[in-house]
Amino acid sequence: MHETKSLPGKSKYMIKIVVPILITQVALYLMTFFDILMTSKYSIDHLAGVSIGSSIWVPVYTGLTGILIGITPIVAQLIGAKKKEDVRTFVQQGFYIAILLAFIVFIGILFLIDPVLNLIPLEDSVRLVAKKYLYMMSIGLIPLFLYSVLRSLIDALGRTRVSMVITLLSAPINIALNYVFIYGKFGFPALGGAGAGLGSAITYWIILFIAIFVVYKNKPFAELKIFNFWSKLSFAKMGSLTKIGIPIGLSIFAETTIFSAVTILMSVYSTEVISAHQIAMNFTSLLYMVPLSIAMGATILVGHEVGAKRYKDARTYSWLSVGTAIFFSFISSSILLIFREPIASIYTDDQYVITLTVQFFLFAALFQLSDAIQAPVQGALRGYKDVTVTFIMAIISYWIIGLPTGYILANFTSFERFGYWIGLIVGLTVGAITLVIRLVHLQKKIIKNDAAA
Structure with missing residues (x-):
């Protein structure tokens, strides 16, 4: 691991680590992005x-692959402590976990997808497409989870450019x-x-x-x-x-499901509203790749x-x-507004859908700052292996505060469909504040204990 002494040196090294991660995340995300875009x-x-x-x-899949992300801080600390001989065993155990998770999800999709979709008020044609899409995506479960293990290993060794090159190949393959x-x-x-689901599944295998x-x-x-x-x-x-x-996976699951829950709750609105919401969420998620990549770095x-005990x-x-x-959050907000x-x-090309999407983008611009804070703070806490408290904070921020706020505003005020987005802003902001407090407390405690030792 490269050791740096100065702040400019650390900045340069962080960029070296993060930029390939960003390109990798964008390439991975482009699979879902192009699924949405080409289907539209x-x-x-x-x-x-x-x-x-x-x-x-x-x-x-993000929640369960989050469980496999636990390999990254473990391997990173083993490398920092110069214990390379222990890496192989942990990665192999990760493979076993990945295969088990893939089978669990496959069985879940096979037997639970109809009951779940029937709970959502959808047009029959929309429900059928959703079902077939999930069936096709499930073909790629095993390679998706196994690749997550390998990528966690590659990144933990600081070789993020390797992940970048591998994943960059996925975008043109998926589009084709x-x-x-x-x-x-x-x-x-x-x-x-x-x-779209079949194309993504085959890409995962490649x-x-x-x-x-x-x-x-x-x-x-x-x-x-x-x-x-x-x-x-x-x-x-x-x-x-x-x-x-598991706490990492559950934390990611709590965060991602809040957005999915909003999409499902908005299914009571017209197909045009659902489409506009999804377009806005799709592009906003693309912008989120920047703070997410910084968090992984x-x-x-x-x-x-x-x-290495360099606290x-x-x-x-x-x-x-x-x-x-x-810094990048201000750029993201400007892009959304301008x-x-x-x-x-x-x-x-539907003008009504475009008008609705533009309105959703205004709210999306508002939670860029909260995303920019909470994501890298979570990433830093994972580097310390401090994950349980983070998970609890995510549950409280998103599900106990954010989603109920959105539901109330959407159903009992004039905000209607936009109320859910305001709830997202509230949840993300609370999460950012509490996570910062946790990181400050943890760092003070570790440095104090190190000084005493």
């Missing part, structure tokens, strides 16, 4: 169906497959929204095989012999992984410094990450 050109009913389907899919399966090209039937080849053949990964000397199931090591990973950087450097990286994310109508026009 096919049919507004299929767009609504994919919107509902992805609102169920995204929190499930979507083109074939959504619109029915080269003799294939036009599947619409279901075709990414996995590329990642396996890279880790098996190239330094420094080959030196760890990840695929050699397979260890038996170790409940102790799996317990160590899940002790860190913070986990790696802080984890390495904590493992003051860990604190510096924490707040450097927050400051950088805040270019909101041209952005909406990229997705659809």
Whole structure:
């Protein structure tokens, strides 16, 4: 791990770590982005169906892959402490967990999707598209989870450019497959929204095989012999992984499901409103890749410094990450405010949907600052392996404060559909404030204990 002494040196190194993560996250996100965008050109009913389907899919897979993210701080601290020999066993246990999670989700989709969709007041055509989309996406469950383990390993070693290159290949592959399966090209039937799901699933398999080849053949990964000397199931090591990973996964699940819950609650409105909401959420999520990537970089950087017992450097990286994310939040807000109508026009030609989307963008601009604070602070806390309190804070902020506020404003005031977005702003703001307080308290405690020792 590269050690830096000065603030400019740390800034330069953080950029070196974060920029490839950002490109990787954008490339991964573009799969969902193009699912929505390309389906919107096919049919507004299929767009609504994919919107509902992805609102169920995204929190499930992000929450469960969040469990696998627990590998990142563990491996980062092992590398920082120069204990490379322990990395292989932890990663192999991560593979076992990944396969188990994939089967659990597959069974859940198979048996629970009809009851879940029937609870949502949808047009029959929209419900059918959502169901077929989820069935197709489930084909890619195993490679998606296994790749998450490999990516956590790659990033924990500070080789974020490798993840970037692998994932960059996914975007053109996904676009090509979507083109074939959504619109029915080269003799294939036009599947619409279901075709978007199939294209993404096949892309996940291709990414996995590329990642396996890279880790098996190239330094420094080959030196760890990840695929050699397979260890038996170790409940102790799996317990160590899940002790860190489950709170991370649940925290991510709490955050992502709040957005999905809003989409589902808004299903009482017209198909045009659902589509406009999803377009606004889709583009806003793309902008969120910046603070999210900084957060992931913070986990790696802080984890390495904590493992090496350089606690003051860990604190510096924490707040450097927050400051950088805040700077970019002003750029994101400006983009949403200045270019909101041209952005909406990229997705659809329906003037009413464009008008609604522009209105949603105004609210989206308001929660950019809260996102910029809470994401990197969470990333820093994960680097310290402080995850349980973060999860509790997420539940309170999003589900006990944010969602009820949105529901009340949407159903009992003139804000109506926009009330849910105001609730999101309130929840994210409360989360940002409480997480900052937690990070400050933790850092003071660690540095005080280190000085006493």
